[in-house]
Amino acid sequence: MHFQLDAETEAYRAEVRAHLHDVMTAEFEERLYRSGVAHDDDFAKGLVDKGFFAPTWPAEYGGQNRGAWDEQVLQEELMRSDAPMYLSETTRMVAGIIRAVGPPAMKDRILAGAMKGDVTIALGFTEPECGSDVAAATTKAVRDGDAWIINGSKMFTTNGHIADYVFLLARTSPEKPKHKGLTMFLVPLDSPGVEAQAVWTLSGERTNITFYSDVRVGDEWRIGDVDAGWQVLSLSLQDEHASGWGPHIARLLTHAEQWAETTVADDGVAQIAKPDVRRRLARVAMDYEVSMLLQRRCVWMVEAGQLPVAEGPMAKVFSTESLVRASQDMVELVGPDALRGFFEPSAPEQGRFEHLMRFSVGTTIYAGTSEVQRSIIASRGLGLPR
Template identity: 55%
Template sequence: MDFRLGDKSDALRGDVREFLDGFMTPEREEALYRSGTSYDPEYTEAVVERGWLAAGWSEEEGGSGLSPLEMVTLHEELTRAEAPTYGPGVTMNIARVVARVGTPEQRADIVPKAMNGEIIMALGFTEPESGSDVAAARCRAVRDGEEWVISGQKMFTTNAHIADYVFLLTRTNTEVPKHKGLTVFLVPVKQAGVEIQAVYTLSGERTNIVFFNDVRVSDTARIGDVDKGWTVMTVALADEHSAAFGSRIGRMLDEAEAWARQPSPETGERPIDAPDVRTRLARCAAAVEISLLMQRRNASLLQHGETPDIEGPMTKLFSSEALVRHAEDVVELMGPDGLRSYLDPTAPGGGRVEHYLRFSPGTTTYAGTSEIQRTIIAQRGLGLPR
């Protein structure tokens, strides 16, 4: 078994690092953090230019045709540098669904714009009363001639405030079991009746509550068949369950190690010379290795034409929980230095560890909570009863 990613991936890693070293300046990182939004038009333009936005799409589809192993390399580097990937990344995931199940007109309209970074799309699944049980959505869409009238509320619609469209899960039939009465629409955000309220999270990230007050959309905005939204959601959710956090744990470890190598101004002793410090760093290093190997195994399965149905949720579960565990451990290890605020120029590593402590809990919630990942693994992977 060969765990290397190959020469092409290694070369790509070098290119991506070189770009990010120049692009992700401390000023840009601070501006992004203060905005609370993982989106920067200059970044999107730069990655479009380099062929890294639609990187995994085939050349026939207009992408760069990178292999899954190259894609995992790209992902590792971009997330490690905290590049503003979320806005364009979610947009591309939605474009992928449109490309698979949209009409020829929708494909011709939406997909090229997404690939060129001209539009941003947000996911509108979660509601105040339904998150994990996403099929329990209540936001109503009622047909009126060639239009639909949408009324209801979505919760945690990240990027809605900068988006052109929300990929919206609605209820179109209340007379059938919940999975059978759903329809998906691509709703233009900038129109009367769409009201967006900011929600700020522990990590400093902005997400949103979105109200739809009798919003009218044409039937041409419907993605997939009426009442067949669950089929569309199956395609959309597959990407979500493959989120992974290995390189973020790696970056945190690097910051902790750099701190541990610095001699104390008072005693001249280096924390890393203490066995307990080394034990904790070694435990974190093992978590980095396991997370990255799990991510790479998923890529390897894809490379061989298989789908990581179980391995994806396992990776999301392990790497998000490891990030939480080790963020807490590293902060405990560094003591007051670990609690110095992110972006404080006098804090070790610019306070990045403190940010990971606040960023990590959300990772076990969005893109499917840990409990939901365990359920998928138990039912699909181990064949346990529902």
């Protein structure tokens, strides 16, 4: 097992980094920050033009036939630069599911547009009363001839106000056990009866609660068999649970090092020269290194034909909880000035410490809470009873 990158992958990383340096301007970052929306059409299409959107996809779909390591360094650079990628990532995830199990007509209608950045897809899993227990969904889809009538609501439908479709989990057989009576649909978000209301997170990100009132969709929008939605959904949850957040730790560490190198303490000594500062930076650097090794182990397993069922959640739990600790530690290190926000001229590192501290808390919830991840590690990794 080794995680070293070959020269070709390192060259690919350099290309990605150079592109992001050009497009992630201060003006662009400010616009994203003000909007709270982690998507920009021009940015996404710029990635498509450069071949940075879906590099591991086959060339026939607009990909580059690249390997998993190229995909990994792409994700590392996008995350490290805090690029507006969430809607593109969910689109690519669902497009992969459609490619695997979707009906032929849906593949023809969706895949080409998704790979060009012309079609976007949000996720509709969580419900207001169900929390992380996705299988407890109560949103109903009732068959009406060759169509389905959908009623219910979904929470945290991020980008649901701008996406073209939502990948929706609905209950089609209420009498069956909760994992058995679910079906997946791709619902056009311009359908009559769909409404999105803004919900703002602690980090300032806009997500949505979406409502579905007698929304009528044809059976051609169903993905997978009726009542087999949990099996279809599991394809996406595998990807979500294997998400690593180490590059955000790297971003925090970069800002902390810059602050320490450019800030002089009251005694006239540069902060970087102080033992306590160096200890704290070293602690963050160690957590970053472990986070990346855990994530790269998942990539290695995929390359070797293995499924990182427990290893993915390990990477997710460790990296997100490390990010929370590190963010709080750096705010404590910098002191009260670290709580100055993005729009305050006197804020150290343009307010990144304050924002990363708020942002870090949500990462322990995104893509499955730490409690859910630990349950997966215990049951599927260690073989413990549920």
